Amino acid sequence: MxxxxxxxxxxxLIRQIREYKDGTGLESMSDKTRAMHARIEDAQVARSVCPYCGVGCGQLVYHKDGKLI
Structure with a gap:
């Protein structure tokens, strides 16, 4: 052990206290957090229109391998 x-x-938290940092940098991240990445990191983006109410608001649609993310 x-x-x-x-x-x-x-x-x-212990790293933040020990290093007297403000808690917004790398010292505030765990190893697991540092290894994470966004799902849209390697996706393609297309412009689209929101279908909800018909006003026509623009939105970005992310897709990868022919599937929406």
């Missing part, structure tokens, strides 16, 4: 200090150092 890892020592308590090693476990605590993995927590973003």
């Amino acid at each position: 890892a020592p308590l200090g090693d476990l605590l150092s993995k927590w973003p």
Whole structure:
């Protein structure tokens, strides 16, 4: 089992307190958060019109491999 200090150092809150940061940078992210990426990262985008009420609001539609995301 890892020592308590090693476990605590993995927590973003502990890094923020230790480094005196404002909590908006990399110190506020866990390893899992840093590894995440947006679903639309490698998608194509097309302009479309919202079908809800008929006013004609524009929207961006993201698609990949012929499927909407």
